[in-house]
Amino acid sequence: MQANLFHRNKKDKSDSELLRFYFETHNPEFLGELYGRYIYLVYGVCLNYLKGPEQAKDAVIDIYEKIQHEILKHQIRNFKSWLYVVVKNHCLMELRKQTPGKTLFISEEKELELFMENSGELHPDDKEPDEYPENELEECMKKLKVEQMKCIQLFYFKSKSYREIATILNIDLKKVKSFIQNGKRNLKICLEEK
């Protein structure tokens, strides 16, 4: 009876509720609902790592079948974070199969192992630059490279999109992302030193 109620309302349930119910019942309906919520992300990541849509689709199905058993072996607090790690691991394993002996992504694999061990939030303490104290931030901003500083200012303080920044600075969109990411990391390091 309880299972039926959950079954009917599973779309309204939170991730943790669905997860708990899957642990209790092992009913794949609940895991399917949970997986379905993030399938667009799983597919996107698989597209990012693997060669084409067909491989990525196969990987999405394989991962679903895999997690039905794997999920029961772990204590998972955040399904989405855990799923991201599993997806990345799966894609790396697929790549390794395709190119045996290649040491590509080895550092990322180590990183993933750490994620697996912690299995917590990916960025629990991430602060955006505009959330730091203004005076400290100003000092550290001056230490950044010019491109990084400009991109950070436009992105966080002028609320410009990647696309707009690329137009304003007349640089490639990927460069914009890269400057923002690196600038943010350097800022964080600088601010943590203070």
Added chain:
Amino acid sequence: MKNENPYINEANFRRYLNNQMSDAERNRFERELEKNPFEAEALLGYEKSPTNEFNKEIEELKKEIRGKKRSSVSRYWAAAATVLLLVTAGLFWTQLNNETPTPEVAKLENGNGKKAVTAKVDSVTDENLASTSIKREAYEQEEVADIKNEVIETETKSATEPATATDTKNETATNTGTDNETVTVSSTMTETESGSSEMIQEETINSNKNQTQLAGNSKMSRTKQDTKAASFNFGNEQSKGLKAGFTGQLSIKQDSIKLTERVAFPIDTNDIFPDSFKTIPASERGRVQEIQGVAIQDQVELEGDPYLTDVKAYPVGGMDNYLKYLEKEAVLPNDFPVLKDTVQLRLNIDSQGKITMIQSRNNEGSMLLERSKKIIKNGPRWNPQVVNGEKIQSEVKLNIVFKKKQK
């Protein structure tokens, strides 16, 4: 109560990909992307992909996952159904294999209690046809006849019944209430192209009043099974279609009761003859077949092993061959004081046919006794005595006549 981030969700992801956001919205979404590598990497993947049919592809994947969800559940049912089917098939197969070949089963009772019926059916000469263990799959008819204190006359009279292979309604009864009964047994077997055989069997059992003793109000229960093309007659017209029975004690011998039976059905000769029957020497098979058991409507329960006929212990290969063997082996040495000497023995044969003890009954000299034991031990094996379908331990008296070899 989904864990919805107001900015990072599937709808916004699609809007962003489809360029449906304003620049301010894009900035808000991209700021979230900076904090959510899962989304950021997925976005990279979509940007790298040559196709732009993400919505369609994602929907297809969702459908496939839903199919997997169903199939996971249905897989359990399929597995359960398969197991059930296999178990059922196994039971059915076991049942088929255990199905007793119920040729004719009769149970006789009288008012004082049950008495076993021994029906000796002779004149079945063909060893293939001697076994009446033909599977008759359906009871089509049960016939009941009451016989009250009847004495069947010795004279065998003609009351044969015209039985056809296909129509059981044409059966006529022959054996009750009349003085004239004749049943002939004759069998023919025709091979069909498919390899199976169609057997047409007519049995005639002569009934003999002197040989048949009925006492009191007698009832005979007779249950008959026919295959699709089989027809079988027993009883009389009054009892057609009903359960037939008489009580009392009946002994039927080859020349005393005749029953006509005509059956036509496909048979597999490898299937219908039990192994136990094959162990009976050919010379013995046609001689005696004793049937004993209880017939119940729609079900036949036999006491003991229905395949085993009641016989006394006898050597494998038949007594004649055994005697020849003894004659050949029981040779006195030339310097023996007498020309001929007899050793009287008592053999104990267990239920497996193994000779467990050999004793002398005439206290013959140890040399001949030991010689006799050796001859017996080296000789043919024995078949155990069978009573009520059960192999039992028995004692056999055997005389071995030792003679000097004639020159």
